[in-house]
Amino acid sequence: MSQSARLSDYRTALTTPGMRGPVVASLLARLPIAMIGLSLLLYVQRETGSFAAAGLVSAASLVGVAVGSIVQGRLMDRLGPTRPLLGAVALFAGFVALAIGAVEAGAAPAVLAPLAFLVGLTEPMVGSASRALWSHVLPPGSARLAGYAYEAISMEVFFILGPGLAGLLVTAPWAGTGVVLGAVSMVLGAVWFAVNPTVRGVRPAATGRNLLGALASPGMRTVALAALGFGVTIGFIEVAVPAAAERAGHVGVGGLLLSLWSVSSVLFGVLYAMKPFPRAMHLRLPVLLGGFAVLSLLLAVPTGLIGLGAALFVVGTLITPQATTHSAAIEQVAPAGTATEAFGWVVTAVTVGLAIGQSVSGQLVESHGTGAAFVAAAASGFLIAVLVWAFRGTVAAGVPASPALAAAR
DSSP, X not given: OOSOOOHHHHHHHHTSTTOHHHHHHHHHHHTTTTTHHHHHHHHHHHHHOOHHHHHHHHHHHHHHHHHHHHHHHHHHHHHOSHHHHHHHHHHHHHHHHHHHHHHHTTOOHHHHHHHHHHHHHHSOOHHHHHHHHHHHHSOSSHHHHHHHHHHHHHHHHHHHHHHHHHHHHTTSSSTTHHHHHHHHHHHHHHHHHHHSHHHHTOOOOOOOOOTTGGGGSHHHHHHHHHHHHHHHHHHHHHXXXXXXXXXXXXXXXXXXXXXXXXHHHHHHXXXXXXXXXXXXXXXXXXHHHHHHXXXXXXXXXXXXXXXXXXXXXXXXXXXXXXXXXXXXXXXXXXXXXXXXXXXXXXHHHHHHHHHHHHHHHHHHHHHHOHHHHHHHHHHHHHHHHHHHHHTHHHHHHOSOOOXXXXXXX
């Protein structure tokens, strides 16, 4: 497969016959992807007055998303995307309604957390289905790579917009407004995507079933490890930056600072897809993660918020290139018929990494300050990059041949 994408390749991908509907529908479905969990957290905090309860609910929702991305991905690989997505939409709408009712009724965290888990579990994974769809409508090559890059870039844009929308909507007369609007957008987009003729025409691959699914491939496990390191590093930083802003006496600046690295991520992500480096995928995974970790050390240097913002802008340049690489690597390492589940494992690995990084970072900020958290982010990311480097051969080898095929050879 070609390892780079030109601007013309983006145009080719996005104007592929039959893809206009799925592209627009997926935008609507994924717009609130970084908004649902945060809106639920802010809603619970506003109604209960407890950050502890809100944090528990948010964590439960993240765990649900991590599990749901794998379960839904495997179902979509086996049944096609339409039926699993429509089933998830129906369950998601019901669980959101139950969660809102429980919050309004003043339910205890012991009730709210399981409901939040179910909300996350049933969030329709349109992102995984959309990413897998490109392999059905485009042949291997630069245009398909541009489709994968578009998926990563659009997700990054939503992660910029989502938190801002959640913060804005929580100030509405009713604090649950963001939860409802986000859920409605996700439901409408997912249904539109699922019933589109191009999506309904996707047929599952006729392959054998393995209990490990996509993780049966050693290379896929290495990609998941790289995604875990990516999530851990970001998790540390996402807690330390707002803490630095708060300690500087500017609480509201934390979110703005994090937006700076998202902006540079999107801008550089488009350029990187045109001429990725290193060219070889098995080298690209550890080099990008290691580079991201080393750049993260810059965050421990500034003594003021302006310097921190400038450092974040530089560090952010390697966010989207990693997300694009994770998506493209699936093409090389995922067993046949497991592309959607494979992307689900990437989502899960990043989500678990975020949870680990955020929890440890909070402890470090409290005990040793934000500088220690930034150094820990760099150290953790670099250590995992070393492990990815050690296992790079599994990615270079791709998917191992089945025993039957090996015997035939």
